[in-house]
Amino acid sequence: MQDxxxxxxxxxxPLLGALVVWCLPKAKPELAKVVALAWSLVVFVLSVVMWVAFSAGGERFQLRESYQWIPTWDARFTFAVDGIALVMLMLIxxxxxxxxxxxxxxxxKSRRSIPTYFALLLVLECTMIGVFAAADVFxxxxxxxxxxxxxxxxxxxxxxxQRQYAAVKFFLYSLVGGLFMLAAVIGLWVVGGHTFDWAALTSSEFATNTGRWLFLGFFLAFAIKAPFFxxxxWLPDAGGAAPAGAAALLVGVLDKVGTFGILRYCLPLFPEASRWFAPWAIALAVIGIIYAALLAIGQNDLKRLVSYTSIAHFGFIGVGIFAFTTQAGTGAxxxxxxxxxATGLLFLVVGMLVARRDSSNIRDFGGAGKLVPVLAGVLFFAGLASLALPGTAPFVSEFLVLIGTFTVNKPVAVIATLGIILAAAYVLWMVQRTTQGNLNPALLDEPxxxxxxxxxxxxxxAPLILLILFLGFYPKPVTDVINPAVQATMQDVGKSDPAPISGTTTEAAVK
Structure with a gap:
C-alpha cells in the first residue's frame, strides 16, 4: 500500500477527468455533469485509501515520490505529505x-459551455491537490x-x-504575490546550494539578513493568498462575484494555501526570520480579526458578508501559527x-438562497424562513458553526488557538476573543434579516x-453537517494526524511549549 x-x-x-468532460458534446450538458461528479467521487475514494495508508505515528513525511524533471536546476516532481497536507487533501x-x-x-443560464464549467472545477481540483502535495519548492x-x-x-x-472586475483583481493580486515568491524562490536556489528540494533546504543555514529577505518574499505571497490584513x-470582490460553488472552493481551500505555505515553507526554511517577524504577523492577524468582523456587520450582500467573515477567521489562524505553541499550531x-x-457549507447554502431570489442583497429577503424552513434551518446551523458554537468543529479549533496563545501572549488572546463576540453579531444579524421577522411580500411573487x-x-x-458535528465532539482522528507535524514544525522554528505552572511552582515561575 505504501508503494x-x-x-x-x-x-x-482530476486533470484527466477534466479533459474527458471538456471533450464531451456541448449538446449533452447533463452527461458532462454526471461524468464530472463520478470522476470526483473516484478521486475521493482514492484519498480515503491514502488516509488509511498514512501512519499517524510514522515518519513526518510519507507517501514520497520523486521523478526527474529539470536536471539543470535540480527541480523534480517530488510529492510527499505530512499530517498538515493530508488533512487539506481530504478537505479538497x-x-x-x-x-x-x-x-x-x-x-x-450562462452562454458559456456547461462542460467547460465542470472541466474547470476538475482542473482546479488537480492544481489544489498538487500545491498541497508538492515537496519541491519550484x-x-x-x-x-x-x-x-x-x-x-x-x-x-x-x-x-462585476465578475470581470473581480476576476482581474483576483488574478492581479495573486500574480503580484507570485512575483514576490518567484524572486524568493530564485534567491533560495542561489544561496541554498542550487536545489529546490525541501528536505535539503531545511538543513541549510542562511545569513540573518538573507533569511529575513527570503522569508519576506514568501510571506508576502502567502499573506496575499490567505488573505491577511x-x-x-480582493477576496470580498472575488467571493461576491464567483458562482457559489467556486466561491466555496475559493474561501474553503484556495485561501488555505497561504497559511499552509507559511507552515510548510516560511517557518521551517527561515526559523530565525519567523521568530523575528512573528510580532508583526500577529499584529496583522489581530487587526484582521477585528477589522473584518466590523466590516462584515455592515454588509448588505450575503456573499460579500461571508467573504469578510473568512478574513476574520484567517486572523485566528495567523495568531495560532505565530504563537509558536503546539496547542495553538494544532488549533490553526x-x-x-x-x-x-463550515464556510464551505455557508457559501453553498447562501448560494441556494440566492439562486431562488436571483439576488444576494439581504434587503431582498426577510422572513424567508416562512417559505423555506429547512433551508433557513441549514443556514442558521451553518452560521452557528461559522461563529464557533460549542458542539461544532470550529469551536474546537478556535478554543485551541486561544488557549495556546494565552499561555504565551495574554493580551493578544484577549483581543482576539473580541472577534467571537463580533462573529455572533454579524452571523445572527444576517440570519435575522434574511429568514426571520416579517415576510417580505416580494418573496411571494417568486415561485x-x-x-x-x-x-x-x-x-x-448533509455530509458537511455530519462532519461539522462529528469533529465538534470527537476531533481526535484528525488531531492525531496533525499533532506530529505541528510538533516537528515547532522544533524547526526552535520553539518549545511553555512549562505548565502548578500550585507548587507558581510563585517561582512568576518570579
Missing amino acids: FPYLSVLTGL TVLVPLVILASWHDAD LFYVFFEVMLVPMYFLIGSFGGH PFHT VLYMLNHGL RMRRDLSVREKVVV
Missing part, C-alpha cells in the same frame, strides 16, 4: 464532489501560479455582477480544515422561493 503512487495519481486523475476531495453537485444548475510555485487560471475563468466567465481587498491547522467545512431544499441539495449539505 502505490498515491499523490501523483491523485493529482493527475470531500468538497469538490459536493460543489459539483451543488453547482448542477450554476452554468445553465513544483510548489508552479502549482501555486497555475491554480489561478481555472479560478480566474470560473469567476470571469461564470460569475455574477491589509492584503485582503484544525481551523484550516474546520473553516473549509422558486416556495421550493424548499430538494433531494440533491439535501445530499450536498
